[in-house]
Structures are given as structure tokens and as C-alpha cells.
Amino acid sequence: MQTVHTLTDLRAALRQFPNWALVPTMGNLHAGHLGLIARAQQENVPVVASIFVNRLQFGPNEDFDRYPRTLPRDAELLAGVGCDLLFAPSEAEMYPQPQTFRVLPDAAIAGILDGAARPGHFEGVATVVMKLFQMVRPRYAVFGKKDYQQLLIIRRMVEQFALPIDIIGLDTVRAEDGLALSSRNGYLTPEERAQAPQLQAALRALADDARMATAPEQILLLEQQAMTRLDQLGWTPDYLTLRRRTDLHTPTAQDLHQGVPCVVLGAARLGRTRLIDNLEC
Known part of the structure; x- marks a missing residue:
């Protein structure tokens, strides 16, 4: 080389x-x-x-x-x-x-x-x-x-x-426990590293819950609940959200009815380290 x-x-x-x-x-x-x-x-x-x-x-x-x-x-x-x-x-x-x-x-x-x-x-x-x-x-x-x-x-x-x-x-490369590989993972303490897969788990749960939603208002409530749960685990979330893949805007009721491809995205701080992740759904 x-x-x-x-x-x-x-x-x-x-x-x-x-x-x-x-x-x-x-x-x-x-x-x-x-x-x-x-x-x-x-x-x-x-x-x-x-x-x-x-x-x-x-x-x-x-x-x-x-x-x-x-x-x-x-x-x-x-x-x-x-x-x-x-x-x-x-x-x-x-x-x-x-x-x-x-x-x-x-x-x-x-x-x-x-x-x-x-x-x-x-x-x-x-x-x-x-x-x-x-x-x-x-x-x-x-x-x-x-x-x-x-x-x-x-x-x-x-x-x-x-x-x-x-x-x-x-596609995102992940560790065996599901954590998305990132250079910033090296900032995590051993205790934080053990907690870090919680972000992917929160996104997966949000994606599962959102499959039953039929209106943007329901999506917003599910997002707020997901952020509250992550906050209770000791994180400081910036966002956990479901968006259209095409433009990252909130899906409309028609989008939800038609099954428009979406992605759940999240960003949150664990200690001093800000992690991001996403899952297509």
C-alpha cells in the first residue's frame, strides 16, 4: 500500500x-x-x-x-x-x-x-x-x-x-452484543460498554411498537415513551424516532397505512460519550 x-x-x-x-x-x-x-x-x-x-x-x-x-x-x-x-x-x-x-x-x-x-x-x-x-x-x-x-x-x-x-x-457492522461499531466506543468505561447495547434494544423495541401505529400522534407518544425508558436507564437521549427512509421526516397516516419503508434512529449520551444507531424497518 x-x-x-x-x-x-x-x-x-x-x-x-x-x-x-x-x-x-x-x-x-x-x-x-x-x-x-x-x-x-x-x-x-x-x-x-x-x-x-x-x-x-x-x-x-x-x-x-x-x-x-x-x-x-x-x-x-x-x-x-x-x-x-x-x-x-x-x-x-x-x-x-x-x-x-x-x-x-x-x-x-x-x-x-x-x-x-x-x-x-x-x-x-x-x-x-x-x-x-x-x-x-x-x-x-x-x-x-x-x-x-x-x-x-x-x-x-x-x-x-x-x-x-x-x-x-x-450495513452497520456490530459487535456480538449488538452495539454498532464506532471509534467513539473507545471512550466508554467498562461499565458503560456493558450498558451500551441498550440503545439498539431501545430502537428495536420502538420499531416493534411502531408497527401497530396508524397515526403520527401514536408514533410521537411511542417515541416519548422510548426516550423516558432510556433516560431511566441512565442515558441522556437526544432523540429516538421513527422516520421515512427517503427524507427522514415523520411518516404520515397514509405512509403508515401503506407501509412506507421507515427507519428508527437514536442518539443518546452515556456518561461523556454520545452514541448513535439506527435500524431500518
Whole structure:
């Protein structure tokens, strides 16, 4: 595997092949990230993984400074699964001047859920992903469904800017006890790690209960009850909710009657760690 740190070296390396697949990450890799690499390899093109902890998507009181940087270990993992190229730019390389031009996602999908809980987050995500797309010019890009709202926003961005990129979403990789794999799981204490699967269990229970609902008002009550139960277990929920998969808006009575595909999504803090998860239903 070749490793490059500058845009000049990246472009020189990319000249070797006409098409590439990109897997953008912030590093501190785990089995979920390696699954993204494996999925990208199915397209039979060389695979670029990027590692960059993007300051723009962190709020002022979030964990940018303590986010784990594990580049040597990450490089070993990527080489071990046959990744072709690692792009690991510095912040100065990625943003050689203040990034005053930004991608502002549609508030209808970026201003709700995680966008409401983390103002500016998806603007930072969309901006860095657009910049990576322009740097790498991939034919394919692979993202995990654990960040469900992020995946929807990136799909819409690619559609509206007519980018010649196929966006591939990969199902969430989970630990044996059901916890969605995440770099932030490393923040959990042993006691919190034992409790962490409660988030997925709460979402599964909400999805089961919602199958009998026939009106948005019933869904709202079920969501409130799910959040109360999680709060009683010692969590601080931001949201537990049932939404349409297409736009992450609350399903209408007609949607519920017709069985429109939905997804339950949740975000909650356990101690100092904020976890997210979702289940399609």
C-alpha cells in the first residue's frame, strides 16, 4: 500500500488507474471501516482510504482535541486488507487557507435529528466530503449506514451537483452484543460498554411498537415513551424516532397505512460519550 500526505503526491498516485473507489474516514479504524474497504474492492477498482479528522464538523464543545489519532496502526490495518492507497493529509494540507467556501446542505434533511443536536455538523461533513471528492475524483465512494443521515445528505449532494460518483451504503457492522461499531466506543468505561447495547434494544423495541401505529400522534407518544425508558436507564437521549427512509421526516397516516419503508434512529449520551444507531424497518 502506498501512503501519501500531500495533494501533489495524491494526484501523482491517482494517475496510475482511470477509476478509483474512495473510503473516507477519520481514522481510529475498526472492523466496520475494514468492511467498507472490502465493499469498495468488490467494484474491481483500486481503493483509496482517506484519514483526516475534520475540524469543521466538530462543535465548540465537542471532542475534536481528544478524538483518537492512530495513524500507524490504521495504516497497518489498511495494508493488511489490501487497500491500495492511503491519503492522510495534515490540516494545513487539507485547508491551506481558511475554508470560507462551504457546502450548505438542505435544512430539510440536515437541520433535523443530528443536525438539530449538532448545529453546523453536516455543513462541515458536506464540505470536507466535497473537497475529498474533488481531490480523489473517485468513481465510487463507500459510506456506512450507521451514519444514516450523513449518507442521505451525501447522496443528495452528489445528485444535485451531478457528480459522476456512485455512492454505496454498507450495513452497520456490530459487535456480538449488538452495539454498532464506532471509534467513539473507545471512550466508554467498562461499565458503560456493558450498558451500551441498550440503545439498539431501545430502537428495536420502538420499531416493534411502531408497527401497530396508524397515526403520527401514536408514533410521537411511542417515541416519548422510548426516550423516558432510556433516560431511566441512565442515558441522556437526544432523540429516538421513527422516520421515512427517503427524507427522514415523520411518516404520515397514509405512509403508515401503506407501509412506507421507515427507519428508527437514536442518539443518546452515556456518561461523556454520545452514541448513535439506527435500524431500518
